[in-house]
Amino acid sequence: MRIGLIFGTRPEAIKIAPIYLKLKEMNQDTLVIITAQHREILDQVLQLFQIKPNYDLNVMSDSQTLPILSQKLIYELDNLLQKEPLDYILVQGDTTTAFIGALISFYYKIPVAHIEAGLRTNDRYNPFPEEINRRLISVIASLHFAPTQRAKENLMKEGINETLIKVTGNTVVDALHWIIDNKKDNMHQTRVKYDLDNKRYILMTMHRRENWGEPMINVLKAVRRYLSENPDMYLVFPIHPNPIVKNIVYDNLQDLENAILLEPLEYFELISLMDGCIYIMTDSGGIQEEAPSFGKPVLILRDKTERPEILETNLAKLVGTNTQTVYEYMKKFENYKLENVNFQNPFGDGKASQRITEYLIEALYSTK
Ligand code: UD1
Ligand code: UDP
Numbered sequence: 001m002r003i004g005l006i007f008g009t010r011p012e013a014i015k016i017a018p019i020y021l022k023l024k025e026m027n028q029d030t031l032v033i034i035t036a037q038h039r040e041i042l043d044q045v046l047q048l049f050q051i052k053p054n055y056d057l058n059v060m061s062d063s064q065t066l067p068i069l070s071q072k073l074i075y076e077l078d079n080l081l082q083k084e085p086l087d088y089i090l091v092q093g094d095t096t097t098a099f100i101g102a103l104i105s106f107y108y109k110i111p112v113a114h115i116e117a118g119l120r121t122n123d124r125y126n127p128f129p130e131e132i133n134r135r136l137i138s139v140i141a142s143l144h145f146a147p148t149q150r151a152k153e154n155l156m157k158e159g160i161n162e163t164l165i166k167v168t169g170n171t172v173v174d175a176l177h178w179i180i181d182n183k184k185d186n187m188h189q190t191r192v193k194y195d196l197d198n199k200r201y202i203l204m205t206m207h208r209r210e211n212w213g214e215p216m217i218n219v220l221k222a223v224r225r226y227l228s229e230n231p232d233m234y235l236v237f238p239i240h241p242n243p244i245v246k247n248i249v250y251d252n253l254q255d256l257e258n259a260i261l262l263e264p265l266e267y268f269e270l271i272s273l274m275d276g277c278i279y280i281m282t283d284s285g286g287i288q289e290e291a292p293s294f295g296k297p298v299l300i301l302r303d304k305t306e307r308p309e310i311l312e313t314n315l316a317k318l319v320g321t322n323t324q325t326v327y328e329y330m331k332k333f334e335n336y337k338l339e340n341v342n343f344q345n346p347f348g349d350g351k352a353s354q355r356i357t358e359y360l361i362e363a364l365y366s367t368k
Contacts, residue, residue, distance in 0.1 A: 001028075001029060001087045001088075001364050001365070002029045002030070002031055002085070002086050002087055003023065003028060003029065003030050003031070003086070003087065003088050003089070003090060003360065003364065004030070004031045004033060004084070004086040004088070004089040004090065004105075004110070005019070005020060005030060005031070005032050005033065005089075005090045006033045006035065006077070006089060006090070006091055006097065006098075006101035006105075007033075007034060007035070007091070007092055007097060007098070007101075008034055008035030008036055008037030008038060008042065008057075008059070008073075008095065008097035009037050009038045009041075009042060009095050009097060010038055010041040010042055010044070010045055010264075011093060011095075011284075011285065011286045012092045012093055012095060012097065012098065013034075013042055013045035013046060013049075013051070014045055014172060014175050014267055014286065015092050015093065015115065015116065015170070015171045015172050015175065015286070016090070016092050016115070016171070017045065017048075017049040017051060017171075017175055017178070018171045018174035018175050018178060018352070018353035019090065019115070019171060019353045019356055019357060020032065020049070020051055021049065021178075021353070022353045022354060022356075022357045023357055026357060026361070028357075028361065031054050031055075031084060031086060032051060032052065032053045032054050032055070033053070033054065033055045033057070033077075033080060033101075034046070034053045034055070034056050034057065035057045035059050035073055035076070035077075035097045035101070036056055036057060036058045036059055036060050037059060037060055037064075037069060037073075037095065037096060037097045038060060039058075039060045040241060040264070041240075041241060041264045044264070044266050044267065045267055048266065048267055048268065049178075055080060057072075057073075057076040057077070057080070059072040059073060059076060062243070063242070063243060063244065066096060066129060069096050070096055070100055073096065073097060073100040073101070073104075074100055074103075074104060077100065077101060077104040078104055078107075081104060081105070081107075081108045081110070082108075086105075086110050087110070087111075087364055088110065088111050088112075088113060088360065088363065088364050089101065089102075089105040089110050089111070089112050089113070090112075090113050090115060090360070091105075091112060091113075091114055091115070091137065091141075092114075092115040092116055092171075093115070093116045093130075093134070093285075094116075094119070094127075094130035094131070094133040094134035094137070095130070095133065096129070096133065098114075098133060098134075098137060099133040099134075099136055099137055102114070102136075102137045102140045102141065103136075103140065105140075106140045111142040111143070111363075112137070112140055112141045112142060112143075113141065113142065113143040113144075113145065113356075113360055113363070114137050114138065114141035114143070114144050114145065115145045115171065115356060116145070116147055116151075116170060116171075117134070117137070117138060117141065117144035117145055117146050117151065117155060117165070118138070118144065118146040118147075118148075118150075118151030118152055118153075118154040118155040118165070119134060119147075119151055119154070119285075119306035119307065120134075120135075120151075120154045120306055121304040121305070121306045123304055125210065126210055126302070126303060126304045127208055127209070127210055127285075127302070127304075127306075128209050128210050129209075131306070135158075138155060138158060138160060142164065142363075143164055143166070143359070143360070143363055144160060144164055144165045144166070145166055145168045145352075145355075145356050145359070146165055146166065146167050146168070147167075147168065147169055147170035147347055147348060147352070148167065148169075148170075148309055148346065148347065149167055150308070150309065151167075152165045152167050166355065166356075166359045168348075168352045168355040168356050168359070169347065169348030169349055169350075169351060169352035169355070170289055170347040170348040170352055171348070171352045171353050171356070172286055172289045172290060172347065172348065173289070173290075173293065173345055173347055173348030173349065173350050173352065174348070174350050174351070174352050174353045175267075176271065176290055176293050176350075177350040179267065179268050179271050183268040183271075183272075186268060186269075186272065187268070187271070187272040187275060188272075189272075190268070190269045190272035190273065191272060191273065191276045193269075194236070194260070194262070194273065196234070196236065196260075196273065196276060197276075199234050200232065200233050200234065200278050201233065201234035201235065201236050201260075201273075201276075201277055201278065202233065202234070202235050202236070202277060202278055202279055202280070202281060202330075203236050203273055203274055203277040203279075203280045203281075203282075204223070204235055204236065204237045204280070204281040204282065205237070205238060205240070205281075205282045205283070205284050205287060206219065206240075206245070206249075206281075206282065206283050206284075206301055207240035207242060207245050207283065207284070208283045208302070210302075211283055211301065211302070211321060212244050212245070212248075213248075215301075215321035216245070216248050216249075216321070217248060217252065218321050218322060218323045218326070219281075219301055219321050219323070219326050220248065220249065220252035220253060221252070221323045222323045222324070222325075222326035222327035222330060223235060223252075223253065223259075223281075223326070223330070224252060224253065224256065225323075225327055226327055226330045226331070227253075227256050227258050227259055228256065230258075230334075231257070231258055232258075233258065233278075233334065234258045234259075234260055235253070235256075235258060235259045235260065236260045236262065236273055236277070237249060237253070237259065237260065237261050237262065238262040238263065238264050238265040238270060238273075239261060239262065239263070239264070240264065241263075241264060249261060271290070274287070274290060274291065274294055274296060275294050277296060278333075278334065278336075279296060279297040279298065279299065279333045279334075279336060280296050280297070280298045280299070281298075281299045281301060281326075281330075282298060282299075282300065282301060283300065283301040283302045285306070285307065288300060288305065288307045288310050288316065289307060289310075289345075289347040289348075291310070291315065291316070292310060292313050292315055292343070292344075292345040292346065292347070293345045295315065295338060295341065295343050296315070297315050297316065297317075297333055297336045297338075298310065298315060298316040298317075299316075299317055299319050299326070299329050299330070299333060300316055300317065300318045300319060301319065301320070301321055301326070302318065302320065302321075303318070303320050303321075304318070305318055307347070309346035309347060310346065310347075312342070312346065313341060313342045313343075313344075313346060314339075314340050314341045314342065315338075315341055315342075317329060317333075
């Protein structure tokens, strides 16, 4: 019985790592297929968790378009699945790798288990193309690992049989626990390394397709105004390697002394800086799920979130990308009062990978 794991981007690797480690611990036969939709920022995660791929499809090209990326994935995965028989395939989340991975598995009639199933905004262009990717994966998958009860309800509304949906929590919380268990001593050191130990700083990331161009420029105008008026507050921005994103950030912030622009951080470094920040500004999915574990407030730089559970903790505000609105919330969040906040992370308890591997093994042996 052999389980294939197909993944290709940084967030997929972070969220699959705890499952990979658990399957190894349980001596399960796995085939790790990385598409390398991302390169450097994927390799950082593989190294950290000591993940050893069986296949590296190395598909990334500079400024890849969705059709070109999809074409390469179809070709490479087709070649691979022709020669490697698998009993189950795991995909995670809503990337192009996850969707095409599920599709080609279906063509080979290999059942697919979907990790982080059931997230929805119900707006096909927000986030783009992820909302449609995850809906399409839900149609293909035979087993759905929903991180929360709400995600399960979303799947049931789409007609998916309740017995095929398991609420497990999100594996990103398991990954965080792994960092805290294995890298705790490096966390303070990381803040010293970046000269942030005695500084008040905001942690920022932004990379989503629907924010490229005008929305991102509008947010950065607000950030610029705020940083110019508050020289004692720093902004730490590890920038996504996409040249479209990188150029906009540098063009708008590089001359400000209190804007610290960084290369993509190692996962444990990002978590260390999250632990020490005043608050976070982001359009990232994963960071919305991690922030509640540290009780950090989040300004969500998007119009919609598929993770509404974070809004119910009272730690986050969906602010969008309007310059004036973002600026006003930056001022408010500087002294954010942690009142009526629910400090329990609504996305998981650190045991998701245990549950997922148990369900998966059960499914694997009951299909044969
Ligand atoms: C992808 C996912 C998105 C996820 C994000 C996480 C899709 C459609 N999008 O978007 O859901 O939130 O990853 O970060 O699957 N690049 C590098 N080095 C790297 C990684 C990227 O140079 O290690 C550059 C390349 O020029 C590449 C570009 O970034 O062509 C875009 O990468 P791509 O995976 O297509 O899109 P993301 O915006 O990263
Ligand atoms: N992350 C990281 N280094 C960075 C920025 C982000 O390790 O410099 C981690 C972050 O903690 C989270 C994941 O990468 O776990 C999120 O990735 P991203 O924001 O690129 O994708 P998304 O979650 O939006 O799909």
